[in-house]
Amino acid sequence: MPAPELSDPSLKKQLSFFCGEWRAAASGDSFPVFNPASGSQIAAVPSLSAPEVNEAVEFAADAMRAWSEVPAPRRAALLRAWFEEINRHSADLALLLTLEQGKPLAEALGEIAYGASYIEWFSEEAKRLYGEMIPAPSNDRRILVIRQPVGVCAAITPWNFPNAMITRKVAPALAAGCSIVVKPASQTPLSALALAELASRAGLPPGVLSVVTGEASTVGTALLRHPLVRKVTFTGSTETGKKILEECAKSVKKVTMELGGNAPFLVFSDADLDAAVEGLMASKFRNSGQTCVCANRVFVEECVLEPFLAKLLPAVKNLCIGNGWENGTTQGPLIDDSALRKVESLVENAKSLGASVLLGGKRASNENQFFLPTVLTNCHHDMALAKEEIFGPVAAIFSFHSEEEAIRAANASPVGLAAYFYSRDIGKIWRVAEALEVGMVGVNTGTISNAMAPFGGIKESGFGREGSKYGIEDYTNLKYICMAGISS
Ligand code: SIN
DSSP, X not given: OOOOOOSSGGGOXXXXXXXXXXXXXXXXXXXXXXXXXXXXXXXXXXXXXXXXXXXXXXXXXXXXHHHTTSOHHHHHHHHHHHHHHHHHTHHHXXXXXXXXXXXXXXXXXXXXXXXXXHHHHHXXXXXXXXXXXXXXXXXXXXXXXEEEEOOEEEEEXXXXXXXXXXXXXXHHHHHHTOOEEEEOOTXXXXXXXXXXXXXXXXXXXXXXXXXXXXXXXXXXXXXXXXTTEEEXXXXXXXXXXXXXXXXXXXXXXXXXXXXXXXXXXXXOTXXXXXXXXXXXXXXXXXXXXXXXXXXXXXXXXXXXXXXXXXXXXXXXXTOOBSOTTSTTOOXXXXXXXXXXXXXXXXXXXXXXXXXXXXXXXXXXXXXXXXXXXXXXXXXXXXXXXXXXXXXXXXXXXEEESSHHHHHHHHHOSSEESEEEEEOOOHHHHHHHHHHSOXXXXXXXXXXXXXXTSOBOOEETTEEOOBSTTTTTGGGEEXXXXXXXXXXX
């Protein structure tokens, strides 16, 4: 079945957006964008050079001077107008997202609403960027603290959520009075460019939001090296995050790092097993397992392993792989061949170390990028999939015998983004939630992401929080003002 057409084809931009205009690369260079479900090319976008990125940053710095002086209620109203434009075009945005990323249309629509919710949230937070008065050490002084925009921000965003990972960064930056230059993942630039088009239609001033496309080694590096970029926000792997941190250290930029996870998902014997299966399906198979908060290691208390599997297997068998725009599809392809090879090699490694394949365990065919929804049992800590993010539709099941053993196993990772567990024992719920070494815990739920909550990790999963009342803080500098000579 051929892919449907956009109802507003002008949302499919094949130019970069900077210096207040849509531009091709001066060199004429471009790179292709593929539909991962079919492998066919759907667009080509500019491969910008470092001088072009520098120009974008310098224009953004000029734009920021005026933007930071726009009163907060006006900034809020413009963000709200952008939110409304996105809602008006959600069907087209979802289709574009499905075409370049592969996730099923229903999930893509969910992502558009999720992404827009950050704009709505931060349009409201723009009006609440409060300062503080602090009791002074003497009567002739007053101490006050104000928040000021940090400066031009650069956002380097991933392909797994081509819309929401942009709005989650751009909205707080703009709310705080910063300008921001986004470098979207090369696999999924079209969603970013459509967002920029709608921001411009909503009336956001030129240069406040730019989208620069091209090679990470050119565009990303130019952003990281530019002295006018004062803050870098990144979502992606821990490996790349460490390189970005090194580069940012050279000019001491402020950074937010949303890096890799290895989420444990614990099912205790007192859990509601139906709810646990439902939560695992949501956490594990969302976006075909390609999220950094996906359940990566599923620990089930030995005495309920059999009944748990009896409920899980039919649910996984029910998943349906296919083109994201076709009715009934619940699982899209993996993003590219290297993602597919990685999942394949993790499964092969687990098999060679004793894992049993209860479902799937291989590619759907050699002609495409689909991996079959998979359930592996008898998993243990020596397997590569216990240490690395699987980033694919593979439920790796481990077993445990006690609460202490479960917590020790769950924490046996250098990263700490999300964790989930199911129990109905209130004492255990508090003990386990507090003991897990992560930034986010889902108790009796597999879905934890929303605009009101602080998203972020600890350990090698990074630092900084996105969303919530905390999410705007990283886009501001605190300034302390000491006023003396008040009483003579
Ligand atoms: C991610 O995978 O990077 C983000 C997932 C989410 O926001 O839920």
